[in-house]
Amino acid sequence: MPERLAEMLLDLWTPLIILWITLPPCIYMAPMNQSQVLMSGSPLEINSLGEEQRILNRSKRGWVWNQMFVLEEFSGPEPILVGRLHTDLDPGSKKIKYILSGDGAGTIFQINDVTGDIHAIKRLDREEKAEYTLTAQAVDWETSKPLEPPSEFIIKVQDINDNAPEFLNGPYHATVPEMSILGTSVTNVTATDADDPVYGNSAKLVYSILEGQPYFSIEPETAIIKTALPNMDREAKEEYLVVIQAKDMGGHSGGLSGTTTLTVTLTDVNDNPPKFAQSLYHFSVPEDVVLGTAIGRVKANDQDIGENAQSSYDIIDGDGTALFEITSDAQAQDGIIRLRKPLDFETKKSYTLKVEAANVHIDPRFSGRGPFKDTATVKIVVEDADEPPVFSSPTYLLEVHENAALNSVIGQVTARDPDITSSPIRFSIDRHTDLERQFNINADDGKITLATPLDRELSVWHNITIIATEIRNHSQISRVPVAIKVLDVNDNAPEFASEYEAFLCENGKPGQVIQTVSAMDKDDPKNGHYFLYSLLPEMVNNPNFTIKKNEDNSLSILAKHNGFNRQKQEVYLLPIIISDSGNPPLSSTSTLTIRVCGCSNDGVVQSCNVEAYVLPIGLSMGALIAILACIILLLVIVVLFVTLRRHKNEPLIIKDDEDVRENIIRYDDEGGGEEDTEAFDIATLQNPDGINGFLPHYRRGLLGGMSQDAV
Structure with missing residues (x-):
């Protein structure tokens, strides 16, 4: 294709080039635009107004030519004639030699040094290099001296449509929501053309869709792709392949084209119900x-x-x-x-x-x-499934009196097999909940009986677990808790709440409260405790004391008279009968001990005759104190006497001083009768010669008695 195009252009431009080359170089050239070059041996002249004027001087040594052009990609059997250099100094005597230098001189462009003809000896590519700057000079053939100053000129490579459009970023991918309206923008694509965009239509592109109609359209100049059908359904078709073409020469016949692909995917929207x-x-x-x-x-x-x-x-x-x-x-x-x-x-x-x-x-x-x-x-x-037995109640509460007879029925539990094919049930007690085995159960009917006596005062509640088991399938079992409450019966008599001991002042007054006592009962009657107090029948006419029931269920003991004397009687015992309100009522007798004491005027107890239990009968406190004082005085006298004698006399000659000293000072030894009186002799202390003698009997007895008193 490029070769064919080059041949067509060659046929068109060859006559024009030949005509231009053969024109006399002295023809006046019109003012040139920026793409043209004026070259002369004379400089540019600038007038007084500062305006630049191009003046072509027809001096004998001047030479001019236009900007030269060469068609790219042109090839033929001979080098391409680009242009001719000529100076009016050349008389045709062949004494002038033309020299060419600059870009591509000698390699791309070659000059005939005699005629000044310039030829392109290689195929040129505008997209590789668009123009070449060269320098031309005329010299003497023999001396090689310059006849003209060197002059520059440009050879431009003229573009031909030899590059097809290209999509550098393809293939493309884009998305658009399904059910979009007509004309919804999808994306845009861009192609590039390496040809000259300012020369002709070689780089003017027009876009079109080769494949993808009728779903999408493209704007020819902007390459914006839009939907061409409304409401495209992703569920019907999700992906579309669009083939896009870009064609140069404004889309006219003979232009070059390039293609790319665009894959458009419809994105989902919620347009379908479940x-x-x-x-x-x-x-x-x-x-x-x-x-x-x-x-x-x-x-x-x-x-x-x-x-x-x-x-x-x-x-x-x-x-x-x-x-x-x-x-x-x-x-x-x-x-x-x-x-x-x-x-x-x-x-x-x-x-x-x-x-x-x-x-x-x-x-x-x-x-x-x-x-x-x-x-x-x-x-x-x-x-249906084999289910375990079901009790008639999720829990059971039973009550039994504490005096219930053994083997009496306390209560009953029932259970059934909920399955259609009902199975008989057997009952048992989980013995981990009845370690003392106080209860039994009938395995067939679930009746619970008493196995051992109950005592509410020891335990009010008993919690056991009953097990129901299917006879046909022992793996199907159920459990139910049973709480048994022991009810109270009046089986305990009341008694004093504590050990009471009363004190009576000798100077007390008649009607004075000596002591207030209360009672307790281990039973728990429904309406609470109510106690009755009384004296023994033989004590009803007691001349010394009387009792009074208080509203708080307590009892006060009162003195009937004054003038109690602890010398005459120190302790009084008062038996009191306490009865409860049970059915039948129970009673017991508790004895209150009353001691006679000495008190101050305001009734504060100071002393009681507690020593009467250890002293001889008839011995008063004053007598006891007098006896103790005499004993202490006698001991002091003996100690002083012995001490004075030892300081007054010479030391005694005794074989064993240590033994004598021990016998003298040990007054706290327990007496031993006559043997103690013979332990030593006072006379021996005075007369060493009489060491082997004995004291008279009466003296020994006196000392022995002193030793006993000291103890």
């Missing part, structure tokens, strides 16, 4: 399934994708709305039906639910198409 795969679902579930277990799954398909396909599920109607629930699985996009409450095959064997699937994200542009939801029916069949 749709259940089936209108009726069937599931079955055992009646003993654990709460929260998944019963089954339902799925509503949505032709949209991503979040546009997300659906939420709900149970909107049916007879099992309270027993079942449905949740949405975001990953699988389905609904999971779960059990909320226990099932009972014997009560209801099947349920019907109406479930709904609705889009989560609604596009308001398509809301007018109808509800973006769908419904389906779910039937759930309950299957």
Whole structure:
């Protein structure tokens, strides 16, 4: 194609070039534009007004030529004649030699040094280099001396349409939402042409679509691609291949073209409602399934994708709305039906639910198409299972009196097999809850009996567990708690609440309260305790004391007279009978000890005759003090006497001083009778010669008595 085009251009331009070359160089040239060059041996002249004028001087030595052009990609059997250099100094005697230098001189461009003809010896490419700057000079052939100053000129490579448009960034990809309106912009593409954009139409591009109609269109000049059909549906076709052509020469015949591809993908919008795969679902579930277990799954398909396909599920109607629930699985996009409450095959064997699937994200542009939801029916069949026995009550409360007879029936528990094929039940007591084995149960009818006596005062409550077991299947068992309350009976007599001891002042007054006492009862009557107090029949006419019942259920003991004397009687014992209000009532006798004490004028107890229990009868406190004082005085006298004697006399000659010293100072030794009196002799202390003698009997007895008193 380039060779053919070059031949056509050569046929067109060759006559013009030959005519231009043969024109006399002295012809006046019109003022040149920026693309032309004026070359002369004379400089440019500038007038007084400062205006630049081009003046062509016809001197004998001047030479001129136009800017030269050469067609790119031109090739032929001979070099291409570009132009001719000539000077009017050349008389034709062949004494002038033309020299060419500059860009491509000698390699691309060659000059005939005699005629000045310039030829292009190589094929030129404007896209590689658009112009060449050369220098021409005329010299003497023999001396090589310059005849003219060197002059520059330009050879421009003239463009031809030899480059096709190219899409440098192709192939292209673009997206557009489905259901877009007609004329929605998709993208734009750009092609480039290496030809000269300012010369002719070689680089003027026009765009068109070769493949992709009738879905898309393109603007010829801007290459903006738009939708050509409205409401294209992604669910019908998601991807389109568009072939785009760019053609130069303004799209006219003979121009070059280039193509690229554009892949257009329709993005999803929520324009489709969910749709259940089936209108009726069937599931079955055992009646003993654990709460929260998944019963089954339902799925509503949505032709949209991503979040546009997300659906939420709900149970909107049916007879099992309270027993079942449905949740949405975001990953699988389905609904999971779960059990909320226990099932009972014997009560209801099947349920019907109406479930709904609705889009989560609604596009308001398509809301007018109808509800973006769908419904389906779910039937759930309950299957029978072997269930454990069921007690008639979740707990039992029994009551029994603490005086109940052994083997008496306390109460009864009942249980049944809820299955259609009912199995007999056997009952037993979990002995871990009745370690003392106080109760028994009849294995057939569940009657609980008393095995050991009960005492409410020891334990009010007994908590046991009863086990019910199916006879046909021992693995099916149930347990129920049984609380047994022991009821009170009046089996304990009242008694004093504590150990009381009263003190009576000798100077007390008649009617004075000596002591206030209260009673206690281990029993627990329903209406509370009420005690009765009384004296023994033989003590009713007691001349010393009387009793008075108080409103707070306590008792006060009062003195009947004054002038009690502890010398005459120190302790009084007052038996009191205490009775409860039970049926039958119980009573006991408690004795109050009353001591006579010495008191101050204001009634504060100062001393009581507690020593009467350890002293001889008739010995008063004053006498006891006098005796103790005499004993202490005697001991002091003895110690002083012995001490003075030892300081007054010489030391005694005793074989064993240590023994004598021990015998003298040990007054705290316990007396031993006559042997103690013979332990030493006072005379021996005075007369060493009488060491072997004995004291008279009366003296020994005196010392012995002193030793005893000291002890």
